[in-house]
Amino acid sequence: MASLPTLLRLAVFLVxxxxxxxxxxxxxxxxxxxxxxxxxxxxxxxxxxxxxLHLRTxxxxxxxxxxxxxxxxxxxxxxxxxxxxxxxxxxVNIGQTFPPVAVLALSVPIFGFGEKPxxxxxxxxxxxxxxxNALTGLTTLPPAVxxxxxxxxxxxxxxxxxxxxxxxxxxxxxxxxxxxxxSLATATIGSTVAAKTLGEVIIAGLQSNNxxxxxxxxxxxxxxxxxxxxxxxxxxxxxxxxTRT
Amino acid sequence: xxxxxxxxxxxxxxxxxxxxxxxxxxxxxxVIVGTSGSGKTTLIRMVxxxxxxxxxxxxxDGEDNRSVPEFELRRRIGYAIQGHGLFPHRTVxxxxxxxxxxxxxxxxxxxxxxxxxxxxxxxxxxxxxPRYPHxxxxxxxxxVGVARALAAEPNLLLMDEPFGALDPIIRAKxxxxxxxxQKHFGTTIILVTHDMxxxxxxxxxIAVMDKGxxxxxxxxxxxxxxxxxxxxxxxxxxxxxxFRMLAIxxxxxxxxxxxxxxxxxxxxxxxxxALSELLWSGRSALPVAAANGAIIGKxxxxxxxxxxxxxx
Numbered sequence: 001m002a003s004l005p006t007l008l009r010l011a012v013f014l015v016x017x018x019x020x021x022x023x024x025x026x027x028x029x030x031x032x033x034x035x036x037x038x039x040x041x042x043x044x045x046x047x048x049x050x051x052x053l054h055l056r057t058x059x060x061x062x063x064x065x066x067x068x069x070x071x072x073x074x075x076x077x078x079x080x081x082x083x084x085x086x087x088x089x090x091x092v093n094i095g096q097t098f099p100p101v102a103v104l105a106l107s108v109p110i111f112g113f114g115e116k117p118x119x120x121x122x123x124x125x126x127x128x129x130x131x132x133n134a135l136t137g138l139t140t141l142p143p144a145v146x147x148x149x150x151x152x153x154x155x156x157x158x159x160x161x162x163x164x165x166x167x168x169x170x171x172x173x174x175x176x177x178x179x180x181x182x183s184l185a186t187a188t189i190g191s192t193v194a195a196k197t198l199g200e201v202i203i204a205g206l207q208s209n210n211x212x213x214x215x216x217x218x219x220x221x222x223x224x225x226x227x228x229x230x231x232x233x234x235x236x237x238x239x240x241x242x243t244r245t
Numbered sequence: 246x247x248x249x250x251x252x253x254x255x256x257x258x259x260x261x262x263x264x265x266x267x268x269x270x271x272x273x274x275x276v277i278v279g280t281s282g283s284g285k286t287t288l289i290r291m292v293x294x295x296x297x298x299x300x301x302x303x304x305x306d307g308e309d310n311r312s313v314p315e316f317e318l319r320r321r322i323g324y325a326i327q328g329h330g331l332f333p334h335r336t337v338x339x340x341x342x343x344x345x346x347x348x349x350x351x352x353x354x355x356x357x358x359x360x361x362x363x364x365x366x367x368x369x370x371x372x373x374x375p376r377y378p379h380x381x382x383x384x385x386x387x388x389v390g391v392a393r394a395l396a397a398e399p400n401l402l403l404m405d406e407p408f409g410a411l412d413p414i415i416r417a418k419x420x421x422x423x424x425x426x427q428k429h430f431g432t433t434i435i436l437v438t439h440d441m442x443x444x445x446x447x448x449x450x451i452a453v454m455d456k457g458x459x460x461x462x463x464x465x466x467x468x469x470x471x472x473x474x475x476x477x478x479x480x481x482x483x484x485x486x487x488f489r490m491l492a493i494x495x496x497x498x499x500x501x502x503x504x505x506x507x508x509x510x511x512x513x514x515x516x517x518x519a520l521s522e523l524l525w526s527g528r529s530a531l532p533v534a535a536a537n538g539a540i541i542g543k544x545x546x547x548x549x550x551x552x553x554x555x556x557x
Contacts, residue, residue, distance in 0.1 A: 167333065
């Protein structure tokens with residue numbers, strides 16, 4: 001028997017799917033939010049398609065951020081790379097303190113309108129949580145375990161791949177989860193520079209004074225964030241259940 | 246045979262191990278005792294090069310331990326530590342298989358070895374093999390830790406306070422297990438502890454360390470009869486000496502001809518335990534039985550008291 005929270009999540013998922021595939025079904029609900037003759041359901045493109053593009057942007061940016069942040073964290077936790085720790089920290093921190101909107105404004109003249117500026121903004125914004133968590137995960141391993149790995153005659157590479165990364169994985173995943181949730185929301189501003197995201201729906205609503213559009217865009221993003229957050233958290237729990245000492 | 250030759254370890258100006266020369270005979274248990282900070286852990290960690298000595302050499306069977314790459318050396322030497330250090334994300338069987346896997350043993354050989362070791366440590370392979378370390382009790386985890394250290398059949402086993410985290414009852418059991426396993430494999434063991442009781446129970450030879458130096462190295466009996474320094478005397482505990490003396494030898498060594506009343510004690514029991522049994526039951530002699538159950542004589546209160554006295 002599934003628990004209540006699981007059933008709720010399933011319900012949210014089904015409603016979301018229904019809305020994306022058959023938005024017409026929900027027209028009566030949204031009708032009261034708009035002026036007469038104005039469309040109640042977004043009609044300038046497929047919501048389903050926009051959602052997929054939105055997710056793709058977030059996925060690509062987070063994947064790149066994860067790759068770079070985890071690689072950096074591995075580098076600075078090796079003996080040879082320890083001196084790069086302060087430098088890497090500052091770089092990643094700059095990425096976080098620079099507002100995404102400013103990144104968009106600065107990168108449009110270089111890369112033009114479209115998806116690229118958004119990817120760059122999300123990538124920079126997503127680095128910090130992943131990097132800091134990977135660092136924590138790799139530096140707080142139980143000393144007896146790392147000592148045993150050395151004593152057993154594992155090479156540095158074997159220790160990293162077989163012991164350190166698997167044990168740090170739940171903490172790294174927490175960082176990725178934070179980064180994904182932030183990016184899901186932040187990606188909407190990409191539509192100000194013509195990236196295909198759910199921000200388009202919100203912006204269209206703001207421009208035509210259509211509350212139903214704004215609400216649709218916002219709710220889809222929120223539902224995606226909640227579902228993805230919970231899924232990643234469940235994955236973390238499953239992993240850390242095995243790796244606790 | 247392990248030879249420490251003028252081994253010194255210095256961190257900046259602090260000397261942790263100072264000019265230690267020591268020879269450990271094959272197939273024996275050498276226990277290194279000392280207070281914390283005496284350099285005993287540093288000394289054994291230099292054997293598998295987890296720490297590099299500042300000067301001096303360590304030879305294993307005549308070969309300088311720096312003549313092979315670190316990781317190869319470590320795969321040849323068993324290493325068991327306090328708090329076991331089991332890999333929490335790997336099953337018991339995978340943990341034990343660590344070094345054999347690194348050495349590239351065939352799967353069937355690894356499986357057989359894991360089962361052999363688990364059985365030897367009285368852990369059912371089918372039940373415990375697929376478990377994760379956190380599902381085991383402290384004593385079981387510790388046994389798996391030692392089994393992992395022995396998996397690649399090393400000639401040499403280093404143990405750094407392996408039983409430090411165990412409660413007294415499980416610790417006594419673990420010590421007895423270690424003795425029987427050492428007999429089974431003939432492994433040379435160097436064990437570090439600060440527990441004198443443990444040292445006298447396990448050691449063929451004891452090395453006492455104080456402020457980075459080995460102040461005495463000898464059999465437990467030698468240490469009792471002729472402590473080299475006041476520190477050694479203090480470590481042994483003056484009031485404990487007669488009892489430690491009795492603890493080293495077995496009842497079988499103290500057997501006198503004659504018969505006695507009551508249930509026999511096994512000849513493998515220590516003389517200290519025999520004395521305890523005599524005192525508690527208020528008798529003056531007890532029969533002693535060999536492993537096959539035959540009565541081989543008796544131990545008497547008078548006999549044990551004489552043995553506990555300082556040799557002249």
